[in-house]
Amino acid sequence: MKFGYKIIFSLQCIGLSLVGASSFTNTTDYKVFPEFRLEDVKKLPIISCSDDSQCPDYSRGCTYDYEIDIGVCDMDFFCNKINGCVSILESFDSANSPNLIIDSYQTVKDDKNKNLPKCKSNSDCFTNQCSEGICLVDDSDPIYNCVVAELGVHQSHINCALASNQICYDDLDCISNQCFDVCEDNYYNHNSGDNISSQSFAKAIIYFLLILSLVLN
Numbered sequence: 001m002k003f004g005y006k007i008i009f010s011l012q013c014i015g016l017s018l019v020g021a022s023s024f025t026n027t028t029d030y031k032v033f034p035e036f037r038l039e040d041v042k043k044l045p046i047i048s049c050s051d052d053s054q055c056p057d058y059s060r061g062c063t064y065d066y067e068i069d070i071g072v073c074d075m076d077f078f079c080n081k082i083n084g085c086v087s088i089l090e091s092f093d094s095a096n097s098p099n100l101i102i103d104s105y106q107t108v109k110d111d112k113n114k115n116l117p118k119c120k121s122n123s124d125c126f127t128n129q130c131s132e133g134i135c136l137v138d139d140s141d142p143i144y145n146c147v148v149a150e151l152g153v154h155q156s157h158i159n160c161a162l163a164s165n166q167i168c169y170d171d172l173d174c175i176s177n178q179c180f181d182v183c184e185d186n187y188y189n190h191n192s193g194d195n196i197s198s199q200s201f202a203k204a205i206i207y208f209l210l211i212l213s214l215v216l217n
């Protein structure tokens with residue numbers, strides 16, 4: 001028991017000393033919070049809204065559900081220990097952001113997205129690991145994705161889980177809710193051209209999978 005506690009404690013010390021090392025700076029496409037950790041993102045308030053102007057500058061804007069007549073300020077954060085957290089705005093285009101590459105892969109051969117910019121140095125990668133132009137996952141410092149989990153001011157909360165291609169053990173480890181040794185692509189990213197109805201469709205699929213997994217258990 002005592003030994004296990006010591007290991008966890010020293011791991012936390014290493015993690016803490018890495019926080020704040022971020023080299024990224026704010027742009028119109030993303031906001032950087034080097035001091036933030038997952039716990040800080042989870043504590044952010046859920047803000048109700050009827051239009052974008054009511055949302056903070058780190059929000060993706062107001063996501064309005066006309067069926068239940070409720071809007072919340074949408075958020076999409078990525079966090080790890082070395083860089084803290086970054087909030088991705090609606091205008092962020094992963095294919096056009098060579099200075100902040102969030103997509104990362106287990107090996108250089110896994111990169112299936114040919115549109116992604118190539119990294120030139122470690123500091124281009126949110127994982128801080130660039131190899132042959134590809135950002136590699138750091139298994140000792142995985143990337144977490146935090147999103148507003150449900151629409152509705154009272155039901156909503158911020159849900160954080162592993163981003164795509166990070167090592168996982170269980171579907172619930174992943175923000176996509178799909179673990180096949182690594183987390184599958186998640187539904188919330190790379191869909192800036194999509195609108196609310198297709199997002200709801202993705203959410204419906206996630207709920208379906210959740211219910212299915214409960215039934216099968």
Ligand SMILES: *[C@@H]1O[C@H](CO)[C@@H](O)[C@H](O)[C@H]1NC(C)=O
Nearest residue numbers: 025026031032033034057058
């Ligand atoms: C980026 O912008 C946010 C929100 O305005 C601010 O809180 C944060 O400190 C800024 N980060 C940096 C690194 O300047």
Ligand SMILES: *[C@@H]1O[C@H](CO)[C@@H](O)[C@H](O)[C@H]1NC(C)=O
Nearest residue numbers: 193194195196197198199201
């Ligand atoms: C929103 O998505 C639906 C379903 O994919 C599509 O039929 C509709 O044209 C889209 N609307 C806009 C404004 O893109």
